[in-house]
Each structure stands twice: as C-alpha cells, then as structure tokens.
Amino acid sequence: xxxxxxxxxxxxAPPAASPDRLHVLARRILSRCLGSVGVLLAAATxxxxxxxxxxxxxxxxxxxxxxxxxxxxxxxAAVRExxxxxxxxxxxxxxxxxxxxxxxxxxxxxxxxxxxxxxxELLPTLELAASALVLAWLLALASVLxxxxxxxxxxxxGSGLETVGAALPQFWLGLLLLWLFAxxxxxxxxxxxxxxxxxxxxxxxxxxxxGGFLAQVxxxxxxxxxxxxxxLTARARGLGDWSVRTRHVLRHALLPGxxxxxxxxxxxxxxxxxxxxxxxxxxxxxxxxxxVSSQDMPLTIGIxxxxxxxxxxxxxxxxxxxxxxxxxxxxxR
Amino acid sequence: xxxxxxxxxAGVLLLLGGCHKAATRxxxxxxxxxxGTLVFAADREPICLDPHxxxxxxxxxxxxxxxxSLVSMDEHGAIGPWLATGWEVSPDGLTYLFHLRHDVVFTxxxxxxxxxxxxxxxxxxxxxxQSSTAGGYIRQYAGTTIVDRYTAxxxxxxxxAAFLDVLAQGxxxxxxxxxxxxxxxxxxxxxxxxxxxxxxxxxxxxxxxxERNPAYHxxxxxxRHTGPAWLDRIEWKIVPEASVRFGSLQAGEVDVxxxxxxxxxxxxxxxxxxxxxxxxxxxxPTNGTLNTRRAPFDDIRVREAFIRSADIEGALxxxxxxxxxxxxxxxxxxxxDYSADFEHSKxxxxxxxxxxxxxxGWTGRDADGxxxxxxxxxxxxxxxxxTMWEADRNLWEQVQATxxxxxxxxxxxxxxxxxxxxxxxxxxYDLILxxxxxxxPDVLRIIFSSQFLGAAxxxxxxxxxxxxxxxxxxxxxxxxxxxxxxxxxxxIYHRMQAIVASQQLQITTYPQTTRLGIxxxxxxxxxxxxxxxxxxxxxxxxx
Numbered sequence: 001x002x003x004x005x006x007x008x009x010x011x012x013a014p015p016a017a018s019p020d021r022l023h024v025l026a027r028r029i030l031s032r033c034l035g036s037v038g039v040l041l042a043a044a045t046x047x048x049x050x051x052x053x054x055x056x057x058x059x060x061x062x063x064x065x066x067x068x069x070x071x072x073x074x075x076x077a078a079v080r081e082x083x084x085x086x087x088x089x090x091x092x093x094x095x096x097x098x099x100x101x102x103x104x105x106x107x108x109x110x111x112x113x114x115x116x117x118x119x120x121e122l123l124p125t126l127e128l129a130a131s132a133l134v135l136a137w138l139l140a141l142a143s144v145l146x147x148x149x150x151x152x153x154x155x156x157x158g159s160g161l162e163t164v165g166a167a168l169p170q171f172w173l174g175l176l177l178l179w180l181f182a183x184x185x186x187x188x189x190x191x192x193x194x195x196x197x198x199x200x201x202x203x204x205x206x207x208x209x210x211g212g213f214l215a216q217v218x219x220x221x222x223x224x225x226x227x228x229x230x231x232l233t234a235r236a237r238g239l240g241d242w243s244v245r246t247r248h249v250l251r252h253a254l255l256p257g258x259x260x261x262x263x264x265x266x267x268x269x270x271x272x273x274x275x276x277x278x279x280x281x282x283x284x285x286x287x288x289x290x291x292v293s294s295q296d297m298p299l300t301i302g303i304x305x306x307x308x309x310x311x312x313x314x315x316x317x318x319x320x321x322x323x324x325x326x327x328x329x330x331x332x333r
Numbered sequence: 334x335x336x337x338x339x340x341x342x343a344g345v346l347l348l349l350g351g352c353h354k355a356a357t358r359x360x361x362x363x364x365x366x367x368x369g370t371l372v373f374a375a376d377r378e379p380i381c382l383d384p385h386x387x388x389x390x391x392x393x394x395x396x397x398x399x400x401x402s403l404v405s406m407d408e409h410g411a412i413g414p415w416l417a418t419g420w421e422v423s424p425d426g427l428t429y430l431f432h433l434r435h436d437v438v439f440t441x442x443x444x445x446x447x448x449x450x451x452x453x454x455x456x457x458x459x460x461x462x463q464s465s466t467a468g469g470y471i472r473q474y475a476g477t478t479i480v481d482r483y484t485a486x487x488x489x490x491x492x493x494a495a496f497l498d499v500l501a502q503g504x505x506x507x508x509x510x511x512x513x514x515x516x517x518x519x520x521x522x523x524x525x526x527x528x529x530x531x532x533x534x535x536x537x538x539x540x541x542x543x544e545r546n547p548a549y550h551x552x553x554x555x556x557r558h559t560g561p562a563w564l565d566r567i568e569w570k571i572v573p574e575a576s577v578r579f580g581s582l583q584a585g586e587v588d589v590x591x592x593x594x595x596x597x598x599x600x601x602x603x604x605x606x607x608x609x610x611x612x613x614x615x616x617x618p619t620n621g622t623l624n625t626r627r628a629p630f631d632d633i634r635v636r637e638a639f640i641r642s643a644d645i646e647g648a649l650x651x652x653x654x655x656x657x658x659x660x661x662x663x664x665x666x667x668x669x670d671y672s673a674d675f676e677h678s679k680x681x682x683x684x685x686x687x688x689x690x691x692x693x694g695w696t697g698r699d700a701d702g703x704x705x706x707x708x709x710x711x712x713x714x715x716x717x718x719x720t721m722w723e724a725d726r727n728l729w730e731q732v733q734a735t736x737x738x739x740x741x742x743x744x745x746x747x748x749x750x751x752x753x754x755x756x757x758x759x760x761x762y763d764l765i766l767x768x769x770x771x772x773x774p775d776v777l778r779i780i781f782s783s784q785f786l787g788a789a790x791x792x793x794x795x796x797x798x799x800x801x802x803x804x805x806x807x808x809x810x811x812x813x814x815x816x817x818x819x820x821x822x823x824x825i826y827h828r829m830q831a832i833v834a835s836q837q838l839q840i841t842t843y844p845q846t847t848r849l850g851i852x853x854x855x856x857x858x859x860x861x862x863x864x865x866x867x868x869x870x871x872x873x874x875x876x
Contacts, residue, residue, distance in 0.1 A: 073460035183584040
C-alpha cells in the first residue's frame with residue numbers, strides 16, 4: 001500500500017487532454033471491449049460443449065415428462081424443427097451465426113423465444129440483485145463507520161455481527177424471515193414478484209450475508225487506513241472525527257469492497273436460485289436450473305451469456321467507481 | 334442435502350408459525366357465495382398451458398379449469414355426456430358418431446361444432462403439436478368426418494374400447510379451433526377453451542390468472558351445480574418450495590395448495606383451520622420396473638427375490654407417516670377393472686428371497702456382504718432423475734437398505750432428467766422408476782405389451798420399460814380393446830393383471846395421489862373423477 005498518497009481533498013488541476021493520452025484511453029477501452037467479446041464467446045462455446053457432453057438425449061427432454069408417450073412422427077418432427085439431426089460442428093456454426101444476428105433461438109422447454117424468457121426474467125433478477133447490493137452496502141457502511149475503533153465493546157459487537165451475518169445461510173435466513181414477517185405478523189407478502197413489498201424479504205435474505213462479508217473486508221481496510229499519516233494530518237487540520245472517517249479514511253477502505261462487488265453482482269444473479277425458490281420469485285436463477293435440467297440448450301446458453309454480460313458490465317462499472325473513489329487515481333486524473 | 338436442510342428448518346419454523354392464528358373468522362356457511370378470488374398454490378408450473386402439447390400433470394391441472402371434454406367420467410368409471418350429448422359406436426368398433434351440444438361457445442366467441450371436434454383430434458394427432466400424452470392415447474385415430482354442424486364421425490384404425498375413457502381426460506380437452514390455428518407456441522401462452530374459467534394472463538414462474546366465464550352453463554354431470562362458476566377469479570400461483578406452500582396455507586395467505594408434503598399431513602389433519610382432500614389416481618402405481626432384458630433380472634427367480642426383498646410397507650410408514658396406502662398390484666385400486674387379487678402376491682418375504690437367490694446360483698458373498706455368482710457381485714443399477722420428488726427418493730433409499738440385507742447391491746445413480754431418458758432408451762438400467770396416470774386398464778397394454786417395446790417413445794425410448802414380451806399377453810390386450818361388453822372385458826383385464834403379477838415385472842409402492850390442503854376460506858373444491866384433477870368450478874370462498 002502506498003503510504004504517500006496525496007490528500008484526496010487537495011484539488012488537483014485537471015491536466016489538459018493531450019492527443020497522446022486520448023490515444024492511450026481509446027486503446028484501453030478497445031482492448032477491454034475485445035476482451036469482453038472474448039469472454040462472451042468463450043462462455044457460449046463452453047456452455048455449448050458442456051450441454052453436448054452431458055449424457056442424455058435432447059429430443060426426449062423436449063417431449064419429456066414421466067408419462068410421455070409421443071409417436072415416432074412427433075419425435076421426427078421435433079428433431080427436424082430443432083436441427084438436432086445435423087452434425088455437431090454444423091449445429092455450433094449455425095448457433096454462432098444466429099448469435100451474431102442477435103437470434104438466441106427458441107427455448108424448447110418453455111415454448112418461447114429465448115429473448116422473451118430473458119426479457120421476462122431479467123428485470124425481477126436485476127431488481128433483486130440491485131436492491132440486495134445496495135442494502136448490503138448500507139449495512140456494511142453502518143457497521144464499519146459506526147463501530148470501528150469506537151469503544152472496545154462496540155467495536156467487538158460490530159465485528160461479531162459482521163461475522164455472524166457473513167456466516168448465515170441465505171435459505172435459513174429466508175425461511176426465518178418468511179416465518180416471522182409473512183406467516184406470523186403478516187407484515188409482508190410471502191411470495192411473488194409483483195410488488196415492492198414482495199421484494200423486501202428476499203432482499204434482506206440476500207443482503208445480510210453479503211453485507212457481513214463486505215463489512216469484514218471494509219473493516220480491515222478501514223483499520224489500516226486509520227493508521228495512515230494522512231489521518232493524523234487531517235485531524236491536525238482540525239477536521240472532526242466523522243469527517244475524517246467519511247471523507248478520508250472511507251475512500252481508501254472502500255476499494256477492496258468495490259472489487260468484491262464486481263463478483264457479488266454476478267453471484268447475486270447467477271446464484272439467486274435458492275432465494276428465488278423459497279420466495280417463489282421469478283428470476284434468471286430458477287430459469288437456469290430449469291434450462292440445465294431439461295437440457296434446453298438455447299435457453300441455458302442465453303442465460304449463461306446474459307450472466308457473462310452482467311459480469312462484464314459490472315466490471316466496467318466497478319472500474320469506473322474505482323476511478324471515482326480512489327483518491328490516488330482521482331488526483332492523477 | 335440443501336433441500337433436506339430446508340425442509341427440516343422450515344418444518345420447525347412453520348409448525349410454530351401455524352399456531353398463532355387459531356382465532357376464528359366467520360364460520361363457513363354451507364351455501365355457495367358468488368364472487369371473490371381463490372388463491373391456489375401449485376408446486377410445479379406447466380411448460381405449456383395447452384395440454385395437447387407434451388402433456389404432464391401440471392398442464393392438466395390448469396386445463397381442468399378452462400377446458401371441457403367431449404365426455405365425462407364419474408367416480409365409478411362410467412362415461413357420461415359433456416360436450417357430446419350422446420354417441421353411437423359402429424359394430425366393428427371403428428367409428429364413433431358423436432352428437433354435440435348446440436349451445437356451447439368458446440370464450441373467444443367461436444361456436445362449438447363438429448369442426449371443433451375434428452380440429453382438436455387432428456391437432457393432438459399432428460406430430461408438429463409434439464403431443465406426448467394426448468397424441469399417444471389416440472394412435473388409433475384415423476380422421477374425423479363432419480356429418481353435419483353438430484354431428485362428428487370419428488374413425489379409428491383399430492377397435493379401441495378405451496377411447497371414450499381417454500376422451501374424458503383433461504389432456505384431451507377441447508379447445509377453440511380458431512385459437513388452435515395459431516402457431517403452437519402462441520397457443521401455449523394463451524389457449525382458449527369453453528370451460529368455466531378463461532385464461533387471462535400467464536406470468537411465468539409466478540402465476541396463471543383465470544377469470545369466470547359468465548356464459549358457462551354446460552358443466553359435466555359430475556359437477557355439483559349448474560350455471561357459471563361461483564368464483565370471479567383464480568390466482569394459480571407457482572410455489573415450488575413445499576414448506577413455504579404449507580406455511581402459506583397455515584397462515585391463510587393461500588386458500589388451497591396441491592401436493593401437501595407428507596411431513597405436514599399430520600399437522601394438517603389436526604389443524605382446525607385446514608382440511609385435506611385426497612384421492613388416489615387410477616393407472617399404474619408409483620413403481621420401479623425391472624429390466625428383463627439383461628442380467629440379473631432376465632432370471633424370474635432373481636426378479637421375485639428382488640421384489641420380495643423390498644419392505645415397501647415399512648418404507649411407506651417411515652417416509653409417508655402411514656398416510657399413503659400400499660398398492661401391491663399392477664393397477665391402482667381406483668382404476669376401472671382393478672382386481673384386489675394381486676395386492677399381496679409379492680409381499681416382503683426375505684426368507685423366500687434368500688431361497689430363490691440360492692436356486693438362481695447367487696450363493697457367494699463378498700467382503701461387503703453382497704451376494705455373488707461366479708465372482709461377480711449382484712448389482713442393480715437404478716438411474717434417478719435429479720428432479721425426483723424428495724419423498725420418493727427417501728422411499729427408494731429405504732428399499733435400498735432392505736435389498737442390501739438380502740445381498741443386492743442396489744445403486745441409486747443420480748442424473749439429469751434427460752440423461753435418465755437416454756439410459757431408458759438404451760435399456761441401460763436394471764430398475765427404472767415411474768408411474769402412469771390414466772383412467773383405463775388399457776395402461777397394461779402401454780407398459781407391458783410388445784407393441785410399446787420399440788421406437789414408440791422419445792429418442793428410441795419405449796413405454797414398456799420391463800422389456801416383457803409375450804404374444805399371449807399382447808393378444809389379450811388387443812382382444813380387450815375389441816370387447817364392447819364390460820363384464821367380458823373385465824375378465825380379460827383380470828387375466829392380464831394375473832400375468833403381469835406372476836411375471837415379477839415391477840415393485841409397486843403406492844398409488845399416485847392428489848392431495849390438496851384447503852384453508853377454511855375455501856369450499857366446494859372437487860376432484861374431477863377421471864384423473865382426480867382439481868376442479869374449482871364448484872368452489873367458492875368466504876373471506
């Protein structure tokens with residue numbers, strides 16, 4: 001860690017944008033975009049291969065169900081409709097070609113275009129992921145700002161709560177919240193995706209463990225930052241404790257948590273299936289499980305690509321946030 | 334693992350939660366009340382709302398609310414009128430002449446006529462529909478001629494005495510021909526029927542919303558009232574987690590749930606706010622079918638030893654808390670022409686199993702205690718779909734334990750649903766787990782006759798999973814379909830049940846069952862007799 005950071009509060013004159021600098025910036029953006037395309041292509045290829053290496057026949061899953069009794073003509077029609085009688089490389093080539101044209105195909109298990117499934121499920125998923133991330137950060141910040149290096153019992157309490165929060169299994173917390181708030185005091189609806197009220201319990205169930213995790217990371221960075229010389233300097237300049245903590249220390253301490261958030265966004269979207277199931281919520285996670293178990297290749301690939309895309313976008317956003325928050329990068333800008 | 338933990342935690346939490354609201358609301362009056370919304374919580378979502386496409390149980394559960402059938406079936410298995418007022422069967426059994434009601438209109442305004450009968454049967458038989466269930470039941474369908482506006486002649490390629498029975502099933506419900514002309518996947522989203530409710534909206538993974546059909550006055554004779562449904566609206570919610578479904582019911586957040594979890598059945602019975610509506614479905618009971626095409630089950634002695642080593646009674650008691658009854662024969666007791674003679678023909682008998690295995694040459698024992706023959710262990714491979722119901726999985730784990738005591742190494746091999754189908758298609762199993770819900774003993778033909786050994790099913794799969802092939806049995810199955818006299822037909826089905834039981838082809842466990850939990854706000858919920866499917870036509874709510 002660089003101990004000689006300039007004061008973030010010292011306004012640095014923005015350097016004139018030289019053509020050379022713009023060039024560097026453009027190259028960085030371009031390489032980042034190319035990298036993103038590579039990530040998306042790799043995601044599509046890997047999931048395509050994985051689906052085909054799985055044991056099991058796709059035709060049967062289209063017409064599936066334990067009591068299925070289709071005619072041979074039905075089977076032939078399905079094979080023809082989905083191009084399943086073509087060789088694997090041809091299927092792959094066709095698929096990439098259609099991807100390039102923005103055509104994700106039809107989910108045969110849902111009888112819907114994949115795009116329509118994603119459109120219907122993306123918003124509830126993003127709502128939940130975003131609200132959980134925001135709440136997790138609020139909880140983390142409250143704990144860190146409120147308890148780090150306060151009275152020893154308060155500090156210990158904050159640290160202890162964070163550890164407990166980070167260790168709570170989401171499904172357990174979800175069921176506890178359901179029992180208390182939905183079934184016992186009837187304050188909030190137990191299920192659904194229709195209202196803001198229905199968003200509260202799943203948000204809390206996802207946010208508490210994540211918040212505990214973010215707080216633990218931030219707490220450590222916060223403690224290190226509190227020991228930096230610039231804190232002493234800031235205090236010497238007569239700044240109050242709250243200002244030192246929020247305006248100086250926090251900007252340093254946020255960085256590991258922001259990096260983690262990049263990962264957390266993807267995890268919240270991809271791994272939300274348990275919470276989605278308990279709260280009967282619509283969402284990408286449940287669709288992904290459905291898609292995989294029925295070997296619905298177009299749907300699975302569509303979701304994998306979408307989740308990859310959210311990782312990429314989250315990466316861009318966290319980079320940008322890093323630049324905004326990091327006092328050193330800010331000063332150099 | 335996670336699901337077990339969820340269930341355990343939830344069980345404790347939700348039990349506590351159930352106690353808080355014992356206070357009374359208004360007492361349920363016996364007289365139906367018009368209006369209101371019934372909230373139904375289902376465990377699984379249909380993949381398509383049109384039951385002709387594919388065809389699994391969640392589809393028919395919704396279809397029963399918005400579709401009518403040509404004929405009805407009562408709880409004794411007798412066929413009655415519905416959209417058809419009457420019918421005549423030609424002496425050769427190949428032509429069914431249906432006389433139709435004149436006053437039925439689909440909810441899109443299309444009148445119900447002979448055209449609709451033709452359009453629907455053609456739709457089920459059309460390969461492009463991808464109809465597994467309905468299309469499979471009418472393979473004998475050869476076409477329909479329109480005699481006049483309200484008379485349709487349906488032609489079959491072979492006599493099919495079970496034709497009217499399967500027509501009574503919701504899978505073969507009659508849809509608006511105008512709606513059927515749309516692309517299949519569009520019809521999946523918004524099918525149109527003539528039933529007591531119409532589909533308003535389907536929000537995937539959330540709910541199907543239905544509203545009353547105000548014009549409805551053509552209910553089946555099995556219904557308890559005439560005229561439009563009492564309810565204004567049904568919210569058919571998808572609530573996959575069993576403990577949450579039951580918790581929501583106890584809290585009165587929903588009015589009716591399906592698939593009441595076995596562990597919640599005792600609390601449900603003792604809760605004054607709740608009632609239970611349960612009925613066993615007809616067909617082939619929940620079972621494990623033995624593959625007779627390869628060792629070790631190509632030897633009937635080993636088959637019998639395996640079946641007699643399974644302590645089904647004990648397993649049912651511990652997994653279902655004695656709420657589920659045993660089904661020991663090839664047909665569930667609610668199936669027409671079911672005979673009780675075979676209920677106990679294959680009871681748990683480890684001593685006999687040991688004797689049979691000794692006779693069959695499986696006399697050795699290896700270090701783990703499993704039986705061996707010529708140095709090879711007695712292994713039974715059982716593919717298990719990841720989507721299998723938790724309770725069923727527990728049941729087969731119990732069976733595994735008693736099989737082990739007899740020296741069978743019974744291996745439950747988890748796989749995706751598609752992978753299980755593939756293994757089934759390749760005959761790569763010793764035991765395959767399944768069931769077959771249908772309202773006719775003709776199910777014996779589908780699962781045991783050689784007609785269904787070949788490329789009948791998906792991906793070279795086959796409905797006859799045992800590989801059993803017996804010309805005498807096949808002849809009986811065909812003879813039954815050509816026998817119009819019910820008593821003679823029952824005698825034939827008795828002989829077929831006897832053959833299946835004596836050939837040791839299945840471990841049957843319990844009848845498939847519909848089990849609804851009903852909160853005190855809901856009344857008049859009925860099970861439509863053909864497949865024991867929920868009907869909300871007669872239901873009303875007081876809240």
